[in-house]
Amino acid sequence: MRECLPFLRSSGGESVVLALGTLYATYCLYSFYNGAASVAVVGEPSEVHVSAVTSLTLSLGCAAALAGAIDAEEGSPQGHLLGTFTLATLAGASRANAERDGSRLMPELLGTFVSLSVAASNWKHARALGASAGIQAACLISVAQALGHLHHLQETYTWFTTICIPLAYFCSELGLLAKGRFQVASGDALLISNGCVCVVLWCLMDWHSRWFVPPGGDVWDHPSPRSSGTPPRFWTLVTWVLAPLGGILPFELGWHFPWFFEDQEPPSAAAPCAGGVKVLVQGQLLFASVMFIALVMRLSGSHHQDLRSVVTAAAICFLIALQYVVGMLGLVEAFRTADLLLLGVESNVRLLLFWFCVVCIAIPAIALVATGGYVANIVVRKLFHVAALAVFASAVHTHAQSGGAEGAGQAVPLLRFCSASVLCALVLCEFVRIQCKESSISERMTSFFGRFTDSRDSGTLILSHLSLLLGLSVPFWFNIRAASSDDRAQTEEADLLLLSSGILALGIADVLGVLVGKNFGRLAICRGSKKTLEGTCAAILGTVAFALTWDRMVGGQLIGSTPTFVALCVGMCLLEAFTPHLDNLYIPLFFFTMVLLSKL
Numbered sequence: 001m002r003e004c005l006p007f008l009r010s011s012g013g014e015s016v017v018l019a020l021g022t023l024y025a026t027y028c029l030y031s032f033y034n035g036a037a038s039v040a041v042v043g044e045p046s047e048v049h050v051s052a053v054t055s056l057t058l059s060l061g062c063a064a065a066l067a068g069a070i071d072a073e074e075g076s077p078q079g080h081l082l083g084t085f086t087l088a089t090l091a092g093a094s095r096a097n098a099e100r101d102g103s104r105l106m107p108e109l110l111g112t113f114v115s116l117s118v119a120a121s122n123w124k125h126a127r128a129l130g131a132s133a134g135i136q137a138a139c140l141i142s143v144a145q146a147l148g149h150l151h152h153l154q155e156t157y158t159w160f161t162t163i164c165i166p167l168a169y170f171c172s173e174l175g176l177l178a179k180g181r182f183q184v185a186s187g188d189a190l191l192i193s194n195g196c197v198c199v200v201l202w203c204l205m206d207w208h209s210r211w212f213v214p215p216g217g218d219v220w221d222h223p224s225p226r227s228s229g230t231p232p233r234f235w236t237l238v239t240w241v242l243a244p245l246g247g248i249l250p251f252e253l254g255w256h257f258p259w260f261f262e263d264q265e266p267p268s269a270a271a272p273c274a275g276g277v278k279v280l281v282q283g284q285l286l287f288a289s290v291m292f293i294a295l296v297m298r299l300s301g302s303h304h305q306d307l308r309s310v311v312t313a314a315a316i317c318f319l320i321a322l323q324y325v326v327g328m329l330g331l332v333e334a335f336r337t338a339d340l341l342l343l344g345v346e347s348n349v350r351l352l353l354f355w356f357c358v359v360c361i362a363i364p365a366i367a368l369v370a371t372g373g374y375v376a377n378i379v380v381r382k383l384f385h386v387a388a389l390a391v392f393a394s395a396v397h398t399h400a401q402s403g404g405a406e407g408a409g410q411a412v413p414l415l416r417f418c419s420a421s422v423l424c425a426l427v428l429c430e431f432v433r434i435q436c437k438e439s440s441i442s443e444r445m446t447s448f449f450g451r452f453t454d455s456r457d458s459g460t461l462i463l464s465h466l467s468l469l470l471g472l473s474v475p476f477w478f479n480i481r482a483a484s485s486d487d488r489a490q491t492e493e494a495d496l497l498l499l500s501s502g503i504l505a506l507g508i509a510d511v512l513g514v515l516v517g518k519n520f521g522r523l524a525i526c527r528g529s530k531k532t533l534e535g536t537c538a539a540i541l542g543t544v545a546f547a548l549t550w551d552r553m554v555g556g557q558l559i560g561s562t563p564t565f566v567a568l569c570v571g572m573c574l575l576e577a578f579t580p581h582l583d584n585l586y587i588p589l590f591f592f593t594m595v596l597l598s599k600l
Helices: 010-034 036-042 047-074 080-101 105-129 133-154 158-182 186-211 233-241 250-256 274-298 307-329 331-343 346-372 377-402 411-435 440-450 464-478 501-520 533-553 562-578 583-598
Strands: none
Touching: 010 047, 010 080, 010 562, 010 583, 047 080, 047 105, 047 133, 080 105, 080 186, 080 583, 105 133, 105 158, 105 186, 133 158, 158 186, 158 274, 186 274, 186 307, 186 583, 274 307, 274 331, 274 411, 307 331, 307 411, 331 346, 331 411, 346 377, 346 411, 377 411, 377 464, 377 501, 377 533, 411 440, 411 464, 464 501, 464 583, 501 533, 501 562, 501 583, 533 562, 562 583
């Protein structure tokens, strides 16, 4: 096969796309913090705002300088630059968008944590590789910038800064453990470990704001449910311990601790409250994250547990998540919210039936096609993308078409809840499959999942199914709006382009690129790449054409600036063509982050 760019390797093309993405991210952040339109939002540019821009470029510069040495040491592309780019730009974009929307605190804290974790990871790699003094100094400056931002937050949120530094160190160590024990790439380990620890930290901060923040004080995402009058510290601690019982026995605890259980207007029976659905999704993500962390910490190359010990460990992870949900929402309210979400809205019931039919038809059919061996494995894998496209696109379309009807806006929360449930099931399967490696159930699961894997799943952990689900779902989970004072609102505003970023990247661009490139591709995009120029062009044109059609179907709520959108689609498809890493995970996050930056 001839090469379109014979002078360029796939790793070099990936670096070029990421360099352009870094320039675009820097331009967007600089324009936001220094533009005249943003003065009313963030005030005059401060040292913290300047640091938000410089720390991004410095972290990515350090990662670019270390990426070649890491690849050479491991003997294969490790994706360190790609993982660092995804985390750093997503943290910067989320902080800026939160400041624009007036809900600054939570993304700022999580963004600071991610920046510190990434900087610490770069510094550890620089020391381990014996990098030059200049690179190590740049990594130290990046760490110092993150610590400086942390010091700025310490004036008000001392408890957060107390746990942030050890958690950042733990996160970097967790990434190294996952890399060594799962035989995954450095960038994959960095991204997944930071995601899991961020979910834990997110839930911890919400728990803290629910039970410890004084009434009228600063909170993370929603106002405290307590009435006026701050209880003594001793009773605060006692009530925190008894908090899970508050969901089961609210009247008894409310009698003794009235400041924690103020009378609230009962929610409408038409739809669940937005805050309740958010807590349920958080609980599911917490379960999956804690289970992954437990898997990394428990895994050993020479010892595997029996099924009973594995079930016990999974049960402990479940109890941690249940403790969070019950303490935040109450057991009765949690069941009620789930019931209303799944069965209380007619459109949601129709969606569930449609999704059930898609799953029942698609999975056996794809498994049959894979067993027959008549279709190439890469095409079989894309059939899952088509099935996922039907599920996720139906939710976005229903959400857009529901308008102001009763129970409107519940299709997206339903998809968040169901996708988080599927993630829990898949992580549990991986937990059992890896820990009980010599059991029959592990062999059956390995045989089933192995039908749909490729060379990127050569390690202990099978990431194909997880990366597809995460690539489609993260834009939905990430786009959970902060609950306002009207927490019982039945509708929620959601940016349809942000929600559709995974759909466009995986359901359209990836599928078209493979189908056209596999059948009609004659010109390789670069040296050492299996991706073709024909497939890449088809992905770009097909994504833009589908987005324009999809924009009309959802009432013109999708595309803002067409030239900017086309440029972002070109960058996304080029990164898809060049990267040898987990495209199902990185490409949707890249596109999502670029769209998020474009809205500043």
